[in-house]
Amino acid sequence: MRIFFLGTSAGVPTRDRNVSCVAVRRGGELLLFDVGEGAQRQLIKAGLGLKTKTKIFITHMHGDHLVGLLALLQTFSLAGREDPMLVFGPEKVAAFINSNLEMMGVRPTFPIQMHTLSDGFVQENGEYVIRALRTRHSTETYALSLEEKQRPGKFDPEKAKSLKIPVTLWRNLQKGERVTVGEREIDPRLVVSEPRKGRKIVISSDTYPIDAMVRFAEGADVLIHESTYGEDHLDKTEKNLHSSAGQAALIASRALVRLLVLTHFSTRYNDLSALVKEARRVFPRVVAARDFMVVTVAYP
């Protein structure tokens, strides 16, 4: 699982930073968390094709998280995509898509499946669960988590050989079934290790620091938390319902995450070293995102 930071500026782009977009590549899928204006071109520059299975999550209706959707849908149509496109977001996203495609004269060549976000469970498949958490921001906004399911334990072929278990039965043991060899009944736990934990990543989106984020992000391998300001503008976090670097670090510390990535920086910060320093005083495992940074999430 690799996380591509494609837009790390808050509100307005800069020369070096585009507006919000995080792309997650996982098992042949591309998951996009917010698509601010220009997300499409950032994807092209990052070498991420638009041809893979793609799901799009819109955390809220602010333009710098949303507008890139229009060009993406237009491009998918120009390319003649046929696979359904899943779009998750607040209820208004459907109207945003429908009214704009009509005004722009785009007839999608593929079905768009809209899923309205609400607090709690969002989606699951055999491999992972997506959950949402309503944050505290100036409009309906959701943090999102992707949590992989447990993987089966690791099979130990040497152990199986030493126990003289025929190869034809290995598969059953791997599935967790008991098997019988001669008169012996073999417990799968003899040759298969404990189920292994999956990976978990959490994207805070825009939010004032909230206690609920601690439980939501608990034990995450990567917490991507907004850090619009530093302690030099703490007053603004409350006024504009955003977080400071130190506030994000406190969440990370309480949630016992493996890595905190700060992002969504106000354009007033050209140099982020003060923000990183501020966070590091509270939580040591922190980096500031920059556009085109890639984080590979290893198994814990």
Next chain:
Amino acid sequence: MRIFFLGTSAGVPTRDRNVSCVAVRRGGELLLFDVGEGAQRQLIKAGLGLKTKTKIFITHMHGDHLVGLLALLQTFSLAGREDPMLVFGPEKVAAFINSNLEMMGVRPTFPIQMHTLSDGFVQENGEYVIRALRTRHSTETYALSLEEKQRPGKFDPEKAKSLKIPVTLWRNLQKGERVTVGEREIDPRLVVSEPRKGRKIVISSDTYPIDAMVRFAEGADVLIHESTYGEDHLDKTEKNLHSSAGQAALIASRALVRLLVLTHFSTRYNDLSALVKEARRVFPRVVAARDFMVVTVAYP
């Protein structure tokens, strides 16, 4: 007058080319002709502030010419702009702006004055006239021309001195008035040259080559004509209602323009040398636009 090419790719951006946007800086004003997705960031990268008097012209409702409007209006609002913003475009642009600003929760801090484009006269002030020409494209689309008014002729102070005309009367002569010196009546043409031609630039927007463009672009200092294809895809010009490099050159040649700038290239052309060569066979004074190219338009 300087022309900034901020987006030269057709339909979809590439690593090197963003979608359509031409910015014209003239006498303290910034005129934007189309604002495809990401236009705002291109303006920032080109060092063009958003604080000057700005007029925006949308030639048609295709996303790659239009979508950048949303982020621009959001940013102007974040910056607390108060000056009115003039937006020219097809009738639907008003609905596009209003519905999106409402969905995105943006309350503009400035009045947006919408002007619907139609064939012919668009706007004039003391210095220039803007005209529109309906092109031949898959949706209602307009080419636009900016034509400066004649400037008064040049006053020749040496000649005026030699004719012993008192300095107090020079201003009247400059304005084209006859003056009396002693018993002599002085014709202003004796000391003021012929009125000087203003500059003219024309932007074709998206179009199949049309005869009407020849008259519309007649004598232009710069004709910016779309050149989506080369002669290798002539069939596509008719099918998709676009032009080839050679077709654009033929228009330029018939309209006797000073310079032809090709733009709006299909993403299939990484190397544009074949397109320039094709155009040059028909019309010699031609360049291919690239992003961040600047053309300074001198007086003829």
